[in-house]
Amino acid sequence: MSVLEMKVPSPGESITEVEIATWLVEDGDYVEKDQPIAEVDSDKATLELPAEESGIITLKAEEGDAVAVGEVVCLIDTSASKPEGGDSSNEEKPTKEAPTQEHKVSPAVEKKDTYASGVASPAAKKVLAEKGIEASTVKGTGKDGRITKDDAVKAVPSMGTQPANGTRGTERKKMSMLRRKVAERLVAVKSETAMLTTFNEVNMQPIFDLRSQYKEDFKAKHGVGLGFMSFFTLAVVRALKMYPDVNSMIDGDYQVKHDFQDISIAVSGPKGLMVPVIRNAEDLSFRGVESEVKRLALRARDGQITIDEMTGGTFTITNGGVFGSMLSTPIINPPQSAILGMHNIVERPIAVDGGVTIAPIMYVALSYDHRIIDGRESVGFLVAIKEALENPVELLMDNNPTKALEM
Numbered sequence: 001m002s003v004l005e006m007k008v009p010s011p012g013e014s015i016t017e018v019e020i021a022t023w024l025v026e027d028g029d030y031v032e033k034d035q036p037i038a039e040v041d042s043d044k045a046t047l048e049l050p051a052e053e054s055g056i057i058t059l060k061a062e063e064g065d066a067v068a069v070g071e072v073v074c075l076i077d078t079s080a081s082k083p084e085g086g087d088s089s090n091e092e093k094p095t096k097e098a099p100t101q102e103h104k105v106s107p108a109v110e111k112k113d114t115y116a117s118g119v120a121s122p123a124a125k126k127v128l129a130e131k132g133i134e135a136s137t138v139k140g141t142g143k144d145g146r147i148t149k150d151d152a153v154k155a156v157p158s159m160g161t162q163p164a165n166g167t168r169g170t171e172r173k174k175m176s177m178l179r180r181k182v183a184e185r186l187v188a189v190k191s192e193t194a195m196l197t198t199f200n201e202v203n204m205q206p207i208f209d210l211r212s213q214y215k216e217d218f219k220a221k222h223g224v225g226l227g228f229m230s231f232f233t234l235a236v237v238r239a240l241k242m243y244p245d246v247n248s249m250i251d252g253d254y255q256v257k258h259d260f261q262d263i264s265i266a267v268s269g270p271k272g273l274m275v276p277v278i279r280n281a282e283d284l285s286f287r288g289v290e291s292e293v294k295r296l297a298l299r300a301r302d303g304q305i306t307i308d309e310m311t312g313g314t315f316t317i318t319n320g321g322v323f324g325s326m327l328s329t330p331i332i333n334p335p336q337s338a339i340l341g342m343h344n345i346v347e348r349p350i351a352v353d354g355g356v357t358i359a360p361i362m363y364v365a366l367s368y369d370h371r372i373i374d375g376r377e378s379v380g381f382l383v384a385i386k387e388a389l390e391n392p393v394e395l396l397m398d399n400n401p402t403k404a405l406e407m
Contacts, residue, residue: 002079004053005072011042012307017068018042019177020061027059030082037074043181045274045307049073056080064174120147127152179272189332194370197329200382202389204345204360207231210392214405221406222287228342229265230289232317234396235388236340237261237282240315243381245373247314249335255372264313264333265293269300275333276305277313285407321345327363337372340385341365 008018018040025037031051038049055078061067120128120135124147128135138155140147211226218226240247240261248257263281267274276296299305316333321344330341348361366382388395397404
C-alpha cells in the first residue's frame with residue numbers, strides 16, 4: 001500500500017496556521033487528483049485544498065480544527081483503485097435505525113431536573129458573572145445537575161418570557177478564522193487609531209451625462225461597462241497625489257509615504273467582505289480600472305481570490321451605496337490611514353446659481369487617522385474628489401472624453 005501524507009500548504013507569507021472550514025469529501029471516499037477536498041480559512045482568505053493524488057482518503061482533522069502550516073490533515077491511499085460505478089463519495093450512506101418503543105421514557109416517570117438549585121463550579125460562576133447570567137437559569141450537565149464551565153460558556157442571556165405561540169430558536173456557530181481576524185482588526189482600529197470622519201456631497205449629474213453618452217460605445221469597444229468605480233478610483237488617484245499624507249501609514253515612530261497608488265476595493269464575496277487591490281492605479285485608464293474591478297470582483301465572488309491579490313494597498317474605497325446606505329462612517333483598513341465611503345445616489349433639491357434644482361446627489365465620507373492626517377489635508381482631499389467628480393471632463397479626461405475612454 002502506498003500512502004501519501006497531505007500537509008497544509010502555506011497560503012501566504014506570515015500565515016502560520018489555518019482552520020478547516022469544510023470538508024468537501026468524507027472519510028473513505030475515493031478522490032481524484034486536483035479535486036477540491038476541503039475549504040480552509042486563514043486570517044486573510046478562504047482557500048480550496050485540492051487532492052495531490054488520486055486514491056482513498058482518510059481524514060486526520062475535524063471541521064473547525066486549527067492546524068499548523070505543514071501539518072498532516074489527511075492520508076491518500078494512492079494504491080487503491082477507483083470503485084466500479086463511479087465515485088465512492090456518491091455511495092449510499094447507512095442510516096441509523098429508528099429508536100424502538102421500549103427506549104422511550106414516559107414524561108410521567110421522567111427524572112426530575114435538579115439544576116434549579118443553580119449549583120455551579122467556581123470556574124462556571126466566574127464565566128456566568130462575566131456574562132451577567134444567573135446560575136439558576138442555566139441547566140447543568142454535570143453530576144446531579146451541577147453547572148460546569150462548559151455549560152457556562154455555552155449559556156446565553158435570557159431573551160425574555162417565551163410567548164405561548166411562535167418559535168424562538170437560536171443557533172450557536174463558531175465564526176470562521178477570517179471573520180474572527182476581521183473582527184479583531186476592526187476593534188484594534190477603533191482603539192489604536194485617532195479615527196475621524198469628514199463628509200461632503202457630490203452632484204453626480206456630470207458623470208450621469210458622460211455615462212449616458214459613452215457607455216454603449218465603451219462596452220462595445222472594451223467588453224466592460226463604464227461604471228462609477230473608474231471615476232472614483234481616478235479621482236482618488238488625483239487627490240492622493242495632491243495630498244500625499246493621505247497615501248501614507250504609520251510604522252512605529254515613522255510615517256511611510258508611497259509614491260504609487262495601490263487602491264483597495266471592498267467587494268462582497270461568499271465568505272464575507274474581501275478587499276482586493278488594484279495595483280498602480282495611477283497608470284490605468286478608465287478601461288484599465290473597469291477591467292481590473294470586474295476581474296477582481298468575479299474572482300472574489302467565485303472564491304478564487306488569492307492572498308497576494310488582497311495584500312498591500314495604500315488607500316481603500318468602499319461602496320455601501322450598492323446596499324442602499326445613505327451615509328456611514330467607514331472603518332480604516334489597517335495599516336492604511338484613510339478610507340473613502342461611497343453611498344447611494346438620491347435625487348435631492350440643491351441650490352444652483354441662486355435657484356433650486358433637482359440633481360442626483362451622493363454623500364461621501366472620508367475616515368482618516370488624525371495622528372498623521374490633519375484636518376486641512378483630510379478636508380482638502382475630500383474636496384478634491386468632489387471637484388474631480390463634478391468636473392470629470394476637465395480634471396479626469398484632459399478635456400477630451402472620447403480619447404480618455406478609448407484608451
